[in-house]
Amino acid sequence: MGRLVPAVTRAFDILELFLQGDGTLSAPEITRRLQLPRTTTHELVSTLAARNYLVPVPEQPGRYRLGVRTYQLGSRYAEQLDLAAEGRQVAHEVAESCGETVHVALLEDTDVIYVAKVDSTHAVRMVSAAGRRLPAHCTAVGKMLLATLPEAELDERLEGRELVAMTPRSLTDPDVLRAALAEIRILGVALEQQESNPDVSCVAAPVRDRSGAVVAALSISVPVHRWTEDRENELTALAVEGAAELSARLGHRPAAR
Missing domain, CATH: 3.30.450.40 (GAF domain)
Incomplete structure (x- = not known):
């Protein structure tokens, strides 16, 4: 196995957090659960949101849920x-x-x-x-x-x-x-x-x-x-x-x- 890329690992850690609870999280909650620096969390969440892996929750400012991109990946996996x-x-x-x-x-x-x-x-x-x-x-x-x-x-x-x-x-x-x-x-x-x-x-x-x-x-x-x-x-x-x-x-x- 090659070397794991820390930023990618942290991004997946963030996505996997959304499999728990009601499926919504805020940046401070992610920071606390993963023990990440606040700036790192903000950068990762912003990147994931820009690629539609996370989307803001309507009427809940500051909270996110999984985006359509994760559904598309899951659907393609299920098809195979x-x-x-x-x-x-x-x-x-x-x-x-x-x-x-x-x-x-x-x-x-x-x-x-x-x-x-x-x-x-x-x-x-x-x-x-x-x-x-x-x-x-x-x-x-x-x-x-x-x-x-x-x-x-x-x-x-x-x-x-x-x-x-x-x-x-x-x-x-x-x-x-x-x-x-x-x-x-x-x-x-x-x-x-x-x-x-x-x-x-x-x-x-x-x-x-x-x-x-x-x-x-x-x-x-x-x-x-x-x-x-x-x-x-x-x-x-x-x-x-x-x-x-x-x-x-x-x-x-x-x-x-």
Whole structure:
């Protein structure tokens, strides 16, 4: 890496401050938070405003907010995002950290389509594959995605559908499935216990885009002989972390608490 330019670093520090709070700041607040000289802050803010990266807040003299130039850059970045490519990278990182199989999938009607898969370092027979379609109600990723649908939309998708069984443990009763989805909404994660593969259990977490909408799910699959309560807790945390990382790559920012 080459030498970092201090003035450019400070300019980015200023811009990143606007990601916090209500998104407006004054020059004195910037000076205080970044411990910069007042003249330096004034010069940097003036430069950023001249290039439309910052704009004055109407009816709030002395305060600034992010300008249209930052939106244009963000929009161009979003246009270039590729869920499959980003998903493969994150899935690879998660798989490296746990040694298990990791999937990223999206929902289409009542099926899931796997857009990324990174195999376990162990020999595991899986029914999934990148590009393959499976019934959503039989998979952790699918149940996670079904659980995020509005009730009316879920009813419409399930109406008249036969819930096929992939294993004896698949959820084939619509009422049982709806009860499971209600629990998933509360927990924020989905579990699959040998429902698509008699030898495998999974945990999945939701992936969101920059609008906050759930667009995919990330799961970790484990052979049942390695599935213990401690392992479940560990992999649940990793799935949530991995889904959050992929969401961040897609431009999602969690709401401030």
